[in-house]
Amino acid sequence: MKKVLIITYYWPPAGGPGVQRWLKFVKYLPDCGIEPIVYIPENPTYPLLDESLQNEVDNNITILKHKITEPYNWASAFSKKSTKKISAGIIPNKKKQSLLQKLMLWVRGNLFIPDARVLWVTPSVSYLSKYIQSNGIDTIITTGPPHSLHLIGLGLKKELNVNWFADFRDPWTTIGYHKELKLSESAAHRHKLLEKEVLTTANHIIVTSPTTKTEFEAITKQPITVITNGYDVEGITKQPLDEKFTLAHIGSLLSERNPKVLWESLSELIHENQDFKANFQLKLIGAVSQEVLNTIADFKLNDYVNNLGYVSHTEALLEQRKSQVLLLIEINSPDTRCIIPGKLFEYMASERPILAIGPEGADVSGIITNTNTGVFSTYTQKDKIKQTILHYFDAYQQNNLSVNAIGLQQYSRKSVTGKLAELLNK
Secondary structure: OEEEEEEOOOOOOEOOHHHHHHHHHHHHHHHHOEEEEEEEEOOOOOOOEOHHHHHHOOOOOEEEEEOOOOHHHHHOOOOHHHHHHHHOOOOOOHHHOOHHHHHHHHHHHHOOOOOOOHHHHHHHHHHHHHHHHHOOOOEEEEEEOOOHHHHHHHHHHHHHOOEEEEEEOOOOOOOHHHHHOOOOHHHHHHHHHHHHHHHHHOOEEEEOOHHHHHHHHOOOOOOEEEOOOOEOOOOOOOOOOOOOEEEEEEOOEOOOOOOHHHHHHHHHHHHHOHHHHHHEEEEEEOOEOHHHHHHHHHOOOHHHEEEEEOOOHHHHHHHHHHOOEEEEEOOOOHHHOOOOOOHHHHHHHOOOOEEEEEOOOOHHHHHHHHHOOEEEEEOOOHHHHHHHHHHHHHHHHOOOOOOOOOOHHHHEHHHHHHHHHHHHOO
């Protein structure tokens, strides 16, 4: 059986979307004739924890651990709350940042390049070089963010000339929060240089969206393959639907992911339609920035909000399948057109209709349309948003709100893992 070393920062008990992709790949790779060996930090600082994910890790999988120096541990001595939020990618609005938050963002962007886990690179290259040579491994995979893990791959490639696959769950210098890091000109240049070196040195690049593939093709001539995230058969029994007409958002709502056009549409519908007012509920599951909560309050929606906070992945799936409609919200920026969140595929498998709002040309639009799982709208299409919600509400009142999805099998975790295995076996 072919051995492949997978270098990842996020691993159970880490929670959030970053852990799901490779947890599931590792689950199914042995069925494809590949033995995954997973390398993770021994003492990580995870912003979110989900102990239930430990149950999905096969005891037969070899897991290597090595100590990491975490600057976020130092920063938490000054402000644990701000450190945890910035570590999780929740960056406060520029106008509302405290002096400490501004300093933390400057340090994060300019002193720790490409990110705060960069201190793990050198000891990891040293440790893994010995392991790779002792265990006859010729193929490695690095997955980021954090993109410093790709520098581990770069070091191992230079030292051992291993076959290296660099997996980008998100872009590097074009990701939405990158420009919020208060980068100096030299720091921004350094990020670009490292990004190019990784993209031109790795044997194969893996991305999660067509837009990211197009962006990277302008930088490198190395082969690039799109392998999306997917859905798993989670063994969750069919749930009774919420009695209320629930619009549920599952996952983080960052400060910039704040769809005022949606809040305004909901506020208007409440005033225009008494039945809607009596039955509507906005269900928020996951970390929500204070700015988003304040905006919701500005539109006088507080009485309709059920804010459950962060819950385990299993609980999130249960709530997802009970909800009447699922909300998929992305930041309104050209930089986010490439973002295809992992939860989209779980949404599609939940048999609940999706209302997605994002930038024009977003990759998620084609997936939702082609699978007949919901409606995509841009931030400028307020009438479309209202009409879609009303259409779903009418179906809810008639007790026949459902979807007839098509072509979902291509996005099952087994299918996407099979695509990965084909690459690794070439």
